[in-house]
Amino acid sequence: MIASELLAQAAFIEGKHPQSFPFFGVERRGAPVTAFTRIADAPIPVRTSITEPDIVVVLDASLMRTIRVTAGLKKHGVLLVNSDHPVVGIDKRFEGRTATVDATGIALTQGLGTKSMPIVNTAILGALARVTGIVSLDAVVEAIVKFVPAKIEANAEAAKVAYREVQELQAVIH
Amino acid sequence: MIASELLAQAAFIEGKHPQSFPFFGVERRGAPVTAFTRIADAPIPVRTSITEPDIVVVLDASLMRTIRVTAGLKKHGVLLVNSDHPVVGIDKRFEGRTATVDATGIALTQGLGTKSMPIVNTAILGALARVTGIVSLDAVVEAIVKFVPAKIEANAEAAKVAYREVQELQAVIH
Amino acid sequence: MARLTIPAEEYMRSGHSACPGCAATLVMRYVLKGLGPNAIVTLPACCWTVIGTPFPTTALNVPILDCAFEATGASVSGLRAAADALGLADVIVVGFAGDGGTADIGLQALSGMLERGTDALYVMYDNEAYMNTGVQRSGATPLGAWTTTTPVDATSRGKGEGKKDVMAIVAAHRPAYAATVNVAFPEDFLKRVEKTKTIRGPKFLHAFSPCPPGWRYPPEKTIAIGRLATDTNSFPLYEIEGGKYRITRKLGRARPVAEYLKAQGRFSHLTDAEIAAIQSEVDGRWARLLALETLG
Amino acid sequence: MARLTIPAEEYMRSGHSACPGCAATLVMRYVLKGLGPNAIVTLPACCWTVIGTPFPTTALNVPILDCAFEATGASVSGLRAAADALGLADVIVVGFAGDGGTADIGLQALSGMLERGTDALYVMYDNEAYMNTGVQRSGATPLGAWTTTTPVDATSRGKGEGKKDVMAIVAAHRPAYAATVNVAFPEDFLKRVEKTKTIRGPKFLHAFSPCPPGWRYPPEKTIAIGRLATDTNSFPLYEIEGGKYRITRKLGRARPVAEYLKAQGRFSHLTDAEIAAIQSEVDGRWARLLALETLG
Amino acid sequence: MSPHGHDAHKATAYITEQDLPERPLATVPSDVIKTASWRTFLPVIHLEACTKCYVCWKFCPDVAIGIDEAGWPVVRLDYCKGCGICAEECKPRAIDMVKE
Amino acid sequence: MSPHGHDAHKATAYITEQDLPERPLATVPSDVIKTASWRTFLPVIHLEACTKCYVCWKFCPDVAIGIDEAGWPVVRLDYCKGCGICAEECKPRAIDMVKE
Amino acid sequence: MPRMVLSGNYAQSYAAKLARVHVIAAYPITPQTAIVEKLGEFVASGELSAQFIKVESEHSALQACISAAALGARTYTATSSQGLLLMHELLHWASGARAPVVMGVVNRAVAPPWSIFTDHTDTVAQRDTGWIQFYAESNQEVLDTTLMAFRLAEHPDVLLPAMVTEDAFYLSHTVEPVDVPTQDEVDEFLPRRDVRGLIRPGAGVRLGSFTMPDLYEEFRHKIARAMERSAEVFFEIEDDYHRLTGRHHGGPLPTYRVDDADAVLMTMGTATTTARSVVDALRTRGNRVGLAKLRAFRPFPVKEVRQLAATVDRIGVLDRSFTFGAAGAAFTEVAAALYPETHRPALKNFVAGLGGRDLTPKVLEGMFKALLKGDGPEVDWPDLKRRAEVVRHG
Amino acid sequence: MPRMVLSGNYAQSYAAKLARVHVIAAYPITPQTAIVEKLGEFVASGELSAQFIKVESEHSALQACISAAALGARTYTATSSQGLLLMHELLHWASGARAPVVMGVVNRAVAPPWSIFTDHTDTVAQRDTGWIQFYAESNQEVLDTTLMAFRLAEHPDVLLPAMVTEDAFYLSHTVEPVDVPTQDEVDEFLPRRDVRGLIRPGAGVRLGSFTMPDLYEEFRHKIARAMERSAEVFFEIEDDYHRLTGRHHGGPLPTYRVDDADAVLMTMGTATTTARSVVDALRTRGNRVGLAKLRAFRPFPVKEVRQLAATVDRIGVLDRSFTFGAAGAAFTEVAAALYPETHRPALKNFVAGLGGRDLTPKVLEGMFKALLKGDGPEVDWPDLKRRAEVVRHG
Ligand SMILES: Cc1ncc(C[n+]2csc(CCOP(=O)(O)OP(=O)(O)O)c2C)c(N)n1
Ligand SMILES: Cc1ncc(C[n+]2csc(CCOP(=O)(O)OP(=O)(O)O)c2C)c(N)n1
Ligand code: SF4
Numbered sequence A, B: 001m002i003a004s005e006l007l008a009q010a011a012f013i014e015g016k017h018p019q020s021f022p023f024f025g026v027e028r029r030g031a032p033v034t035a036f037t038r039i040a041d042a043p044i045p046v047r048t049s050i051t052e053p054d055i056v057v058v059l060d061a062s063l064m065r066t067i068r069v070t071a072g073l074k075k076h077g078v079l080l081v082n083s084d085h086p087v088v089g090i091d092k093r094f095e096g097r098t099a100t101v102d103a104t105g106i107a108l109t110q111g112l113g114t115k116s117m118p119i120v121n122t123a124i125l126g127a128l129a130r131v132t133g134i135v136s137l138d139a140v141v142e143a144i145v146k147f148v149p150a151k152i153e154a155n156a157e158a159a160k161v162a163y164r165e166v167q168e169l170q171a172v173i174h
Numbered sequence C, D: 001m002a003r004l005t006i007p008a009e010e011y012m013r014s015g016h017s018a019c020p021g022c023a024a025t026l027v028m029r030y031v032l033k034g035l036g037p038n039a040i041v042t043l044p045a046c047c048w049t050v051i052g053t054p055f056p057t058t059a060l061n062v063p064i065l066d067c068a069f070e071a072t073g074a075s076v077s078g079l080r081a082a083a084d085a086l087g088l089a090d091v092i093v094v095g096f097a098g099d100g101g102t103a104d105i106g107l108q109a110l111s112g113m114l115e116r117g118t119d120a121l122y123v124m125y126d127n128e129a130y131m132n133t134g135v136q137r138s139g140a141t142p143l144g145a146w147t148t149t150t151p152v153d154a155t156s157r158g159k160g161e162g163k164k165d166v167m168a169i170v171a172a173h174r175p176a177y178a179a180t181v182n183v184a185f186p187e188d189f190l191k192r193v194e195k196t197k198t199i200r201g202p203k204f205l206h207a208f209s210p211c212p213p214g215w216r217y218p219p220e221k222t223i224a225i226g227r228l229a230t231d232t233n234s235f236p237l238y239e240i241e242g243g244k245y246r247i248t249r250k251l252g253r254a255r256p257v258a259e260y261l262k263a264q265g266r267f268s269h270l271t272d273a274e275i276a277a278i279q280s281e282v283d284g285r286w287a288r289l290l291a292l293e294t295l296g
Numbered sequence E, F: 001m002s003p004h005g006h007d008a009h010k011a012t013a014y015i016t017e018q019d020l021p022e023r024p025l026a027t028v029p030s031d032v033i034k035t036a037s038w039r040t041f042l043p044v045i046h047l048e049a050c051t052k053c054y055v056c057w058k059f060c061p062d063v064a065i066g067i068d069e070a071g072w073p074v075v076r077l078d079y080c081k082g083c084g085i086c087a088e089e090c091k092p093r094a095i096d097m098v099k100e
Numbered sequence G, H: 001m002p003r004m005v006l007s008g009n010y011a012q013s014y015a016a017k018l019a020r021v022h023v024i025a026a027y028p029i030t031p032q033t034a035i036v037e038k039l040g041e042f043v044a045s046g047e048l049s050a051q052f053i054k055v056e057s058e059h060s061a062l063q064a065c066i067s068a069a070a071l072g073a074r075t076y077t078a079t080s081s082q083g084l085l086l087m088h089e090l091l092h093w094a095s096g097a098r099a100p101v102v103m104g105v106v107n108r109a110v111a112p113p114w115s116i117f118t119d120h121t122d123t124v125a126q127r128d129t130g131w132i133q134f135y136a137e138s139n140q141e142v143l144d145t146t147l148m149a150f151r152l153a154e155h156p157d158v159l160l161p162a163m164v165t166e167d168a169f170y171l172s173h174t175v176e177p178v179d180v181p182t183q184d185e186v187d188e189f190l191p192r193r194d195v196r197g198l199i200r201p202g203a204g205v206r207l208g209s210f211t212m213p214d215l216y217e218e219f220r221h222k223i224a225r226a227m228e229r230s231a232e233v234f235f236e237i238e239d240d241y242h243r244l245t246g247r248h249h250g251g252p253l254p255t256y257r258v259d260d261a262d263a264v265l266m267t268m269g270t271a272t273t274t275a276r277s278v279v280d281a282l283r284t285r286g287n288r289v290g291l292a293k294l295r296a297f298r299p300f301p302v303k304e305v306r307q308l309a310a311t312v313d314r315i316g317v318l319d320r321s322f323t324f325g326a327a328g329a330a331f332t333e334v335a336a337a338l339y340p341e342t343h344r345p346a347l348k349n350f351v352a353g354l355g356g357r358d359l360t361p362k363v364l365e366g367m368f369k370a371l372l373k374g375d376g377p378e379v380d381w382p383d384l385k386r387r388a389e390v391v392r393h394g
């Protein structure tokens, strides 16, 4: 279950109306993919891709070498990146908040996935909960318990650790 | 090539506009079939089955045991039957002319088909030419020469013999 | 009643529309005699679509479900699944198709049925061409045979390719049971059919089905030609059970294939050399069959 | 340049969209290396439709003609006929399809191509499931393998049916040539491909094509697993020419099939008893192959 | 005017849309159709030669040989199409095909 | 916002209907698409251990091993997806996979 | 009635499960795959007692369903795009045989060129096959309509196959909250199938005979009448469903803010949701616009379209497909339906959103504006990427 | 130009032969069989130098043609009914790949129940597939139109597949005199195919790639424009053909005695011939009636229909097929075409002649009379066999 769908489940647990969907190229493992999630208090009134997100989550920082992940991101939005070091100088035009979490490291510590294919979904959600408050950590953990088919403990733990360890860049460095 | 199509070719040779088509059940060998031919001096202005023919030709007299072949036949039309004996008492309402020809006998004499499956098409056409004059014997023979794939001589001869031997019932016997 | 060598019950009715002398009717008659009243027949486009007589009449005492020409195997699986889901366990599902509907356009659906292991009987009556549409070549038309699409002509000597070996294709799927049957040998035919009732899984019968107009021979010769086919090893009778081949009718010495070929108009153009080539092909296939039998 | 054991020319380009470690790319790469620049590839729906990269890019240096999923064999015959009619005799027509597109939905078109004797090469790259749609069972999925439609579960132990024997089905059509090839043995692979260039008529290659995400193993193991498949007799290498079988890679002693199975997540649920059953199935098939080789 | 077997249903009660079942479901036994009209030659069984082997019964494609109470084969005249198989296969040659 | 390989054509001149060929005929070589972004680990070849056997070249699914003028294998960084086959198959273990 | 976060695909699977289908036969195709995988799981885990036929093609899938239905089974299949096209012969077959098969379709573009994204060509091109067609806007509607489709298809006055479609990815892969009825509720709404008159073991009957010209036309007319009746029956069914679940999706042509509207846009599928918010936005800005959702495309809601047109002066019809050599299919049928009316609104056809092109609020707003202005061509492709220059031919 | 007595089927075969097709791939089906058998004979006898592919299904037949066409071959196939339906996926494919395949179709009813007789459902149901469609009235028209279809399909401004249809038995098996052009004449009219831009040995190109949402719609629009252009190109081609052979069949919508007509019947295929004689008969009796033949159904002749309607007050459209849940397809499209017109004739739809039901002068006369009277339902099945009693449902 991909992160965006789990996020939707967590939001739902909190009584929100989530809408979540992948932008589906004909995905091949390892190829970069995009997914969108909308969360609102009432049913979502649109069914289109999101071109101007409030929050961008990057699960693989290496993509940032070739792709401008902040394209469309609202000026005062949030960028959350899976990375073991602070990411800087991404986009001079971006004035929002940036946070990083070593989701890969956390996942591997929890035994999620393999070295070449770590499964970082749950860790990143923990971090997202902390940085944005859009869902609570409790809801994330409950969603994990309900919908993750295997290694529930480890996944829940990954979310919790990430929640603790996520680093927000205190100042926007240009 | 079935008799109706050969008739069309003969009529065409004489400068007429024929239109000929089978009523096609999903024919199985041996099952009775029907075909229609229209012949005119100008293109035929209808494309429907013929329900009120001027001429009815019966290639297998045994059908007359179960089927009223004169159904629809115009009151003063012509009925031509392949039979080795005069056919009588067919239909009291029918007031037209009736003729018979032993096309089976002629075909077998000419070596056309087998005893259980004689090929009577060409013989019957010869008789038809004589009884109705709708096409000439010459045209029938020419059509045979041009379009019959095998035993051309024998087929032509069958037409000629039938032309000679066809019997018209002199009086309509009720 | 008197001593009959095959069951007396008739599930095929008179009044059907087959050509005089048609063997496809006997295939149906024997199959149903063997299976009894629990059969449900699914029928794609083929001569039998017409033989079965037009609406509102029907020539069988068991149900017929018409299906698309190319979909017999799928129809069979659908019926089986429905019977199982509805608790109609006794139903015997029968797919009954011609060689064109089996070897060509319906091969995939048959393959699917075999692969997924549907418990049912598939009967291919093999008149070696598309007869319903007026004698066009099928994959199962034998080498050298005339059809309207394999004309005999300056550049063409009847069919240029060999007969598709449907039994070998079926065997490659490792079905529960497969056998060749021939209407000229009704008792043997019935034995095979009855055997299918005792075996679970996909079963296949390849039924030889001479066709007077399509093969160009007089209708009374249907049985004689059927006999010749087997007696010349042109159509050997064998079964395959759990992968094991067994020849069910072994001849002392096969008669020359020329006898079989010469009885039919569709082969009348063949030269002696061509006949000899066919003979050696038949011999080769027979030798292979014997070898397969020993293979086990 | 240095001493290479297979041709240096590349007809497959970088930049393609295959998963890391995908063997289907190597199958294409080797096939085209063997055939050279006169190949025209017709491609049904399969992973390669995507691997080949989206419009306006293309990953081959030779033409690709996309065709309907189920119609590769027909597309091949169409291209061959056109090439012949237009005097493009040098063209080598290649149908390149997955196992689903060959053994299931495309079987009929393949059978047609074989039966009518089209002079062309058909390559089935066998990743043993529908991978493009995300790992569903195909006829060619082996017994016991997990796929999304053969779940491992209380009532279900992966695929319940055996692997469809496409080579046997092809062989039943008596093609001009058929062979199994394996990307783990590139030199042998190239030999087979090059041989197809010397033979007229329908040719078939069954190419083993491990798939990391579908088979659940790390991408670097693709070649190792390919090797194991052949070294355990799970995927023996052999050819069939004019009906004669020849094993092209004979082992002293095969390794236990468990080694092959245990390297893959899709088999990780198998019990020892289940593995033993698979072993005996593999042994049986190998014995039969040896017997077929002696048959001639 | 279309005098063949396929018109047999005209003998039935299916004439208007309202007569038809909602689905195209045929239910009338085909033996309402008499196929005698297909016949040119008729099999005549000479019982004195008949051995009651029932080969004729077995091989008749039209189920047009019946067996009477005494065990004799009888031709069901309504249905025999005259293919001649019975006569051909009858070993003791007890059947003749005669032109009607 | 859809940052994967399938957007590579955005780098090409195909933008409006008028740029397109009448038929859906693709003509741009796929190597305009750089698949480096798929990679997590990078193969590093230690030439001192390399025997020039070219196993790495043979088995690379992405044609991402080139051979330089001196006959040494080189990783084409733009295309290598980091599958690790080269490292796995290199007998003398001349290739390491290193996290980028 | 539990509420779950489900994708459109899972909404299909849950509906089929709740309908207690007897037989499922389906073949994978993106983006339908999850429907079938989920059903496979239900069967494998024993949650659903059904026969799952693993077919080798969509053609076989539908034949298997038709044959199973002939024996009395409740059957379900699902497909998309090429798979649906491959079924075409059997789509005709299902209606001719009066087999009440229910099918989920994920609307996806047709090849070539290949595309797996939303486009209505696949189902629109089946408009002549005698299937009832519903287009869904949300996953809730997918689930509810599928359940209604079973009851409608099997209704003795109908006996026709029915499909429920959902836009690729916009529904198929989008998760959102869905109220899922309980098994008891569904059992009440949708009792076991009534199979009187079908083929029965032991009976000398035949379904599908060769039929002569004297009766074939009459069988066609029976289908025509059954299709007409289905429109009426659907109202009853929707009311029943409403009573049971409290949900009503508004019949074949639900409307939104049309009462005083100067211009109404007619949409199918997910474009409706976004269009609705555009209506609200435009209304806030003083534009009197409204929306009509073509939920049932077959039978075509002629009466409802006429009713709507009676009070509106401009109607735009948005087709997410295009019939070459004609116009968008919905547009054509709307125009034909309104032909004999005395009040005839100006009609415009918008062709957009093909092959997965996003139908953004902006594009939809443009349509409303063009409607209000009344300019532009009769058939417009408003979102095409074009250059100003002269078109090169050839 | 020799005159021969030919069936409609042979008219197809002669046209394909005269077109010097490179590749033929076809599968037998009644009543198309003779087309292919005859072509087979031409090839076997050496009269035609072409590759004849003996396929195992119609699906494969069309794929073989599409692939052959991609390499530059002129290709021909022929089918009917179920065969055409089975091709459906590939019908879409041919237009998407812009393959100028020419196909002869014998219009036959679709199963179940089985019927081999005339009915237009098979081709009408392909109206959304992007094929050019011509319906022929006579064997002469079959031959002439097929030759024109080759040139039209291959025209660089068009590049679309085209089908020429003929009614089962009424043309397919009916022999009548036909003027057959000489090979020289045809060679002049129809030069070898221009194959620039197609796939070529040695080139790294690909036809049919996966395409993302940013460009798919644009390819569809290209097809739409090509289809539009084909209407114009056809006029040129027909003029050329006329210059060469002296024959002109009157464009996409030839009319007969419509100038002062109070009522006009629109027909497709062979019903036209009989209807024409009915027009004459009624005219003799003082009824001002006329006839329009819908010769081209795709592209639909919107302009010509509008022109016709400008001067006529009542139009009847005869459909030899019926779209369940809507109306006859031709009727629907005529109504849609006339929707925006100011002068709007009363329209009536006659559905008749299905499954081989004879369209007799009497039935056709009834239609004219109903038109003139202006009574009866909007959509009428005038020749249905019904009882007076109340209809039983279910
Ligand atoms: C899709 C499709 N294509 C073609 C046909 C026409 N058709 C009906 S029966 C038949 C031939 C059947 O041949 P075979 O299966 O050998 O049976 P036979 O007629 O010889 O008994 C054909 C081609 C059809 N009904 N459907
Ligand atoms: C008629 C049709 N049905 C289904 C599909 C969807 N589909 C595309 S590729 C594919 C699986 C292909 O499997 P396989 O041939 O084994 O090749 P692989 O993807 O494994 O390489 C499927 C089911 C399709 N394109 N067309
Ligand atoms: S054509 Fe042949 S198979 Fe068909 S009914 Fe006649 S004899 Fe039988």
Ligand code: SF4
Pocket (backbone or CB within 6 Å): A028, A029, D017, D018, D019, D020, D021, D022, D023, D024, D025, D047, D051, D127, D131, D132, D210, D211, D212, D213, D214
């Ligand atoms: S899914 Fe498997 S076969 Fe397909 S591209 Fe990926 S590795 Fe290759």
Ligand code: SF4
Pocket (backbone or CB within 6 Å): F045, F049, F050, F051, F052, F053, F054, F055, F056, F057, F073, F086, F089, F090, F091, F092, F093, F094, F095
């Ligand atoms: S496999 Fe290793 S030793 Fe061989 S060429 Fe490559 S790096 Fe060198």
Ligand code: SF4
Pocket (backbone or CB within 6 Å): D021, F043, F059, F060, F061, F062, F063, F064, F065, F075, F079, F080, F081, F082, F083, F084, F085, F086, F087
């Ligand atoms: S890691 Fe894989 S893709 Fe990269 S060079 Fe090695 S084999 Fe090629």
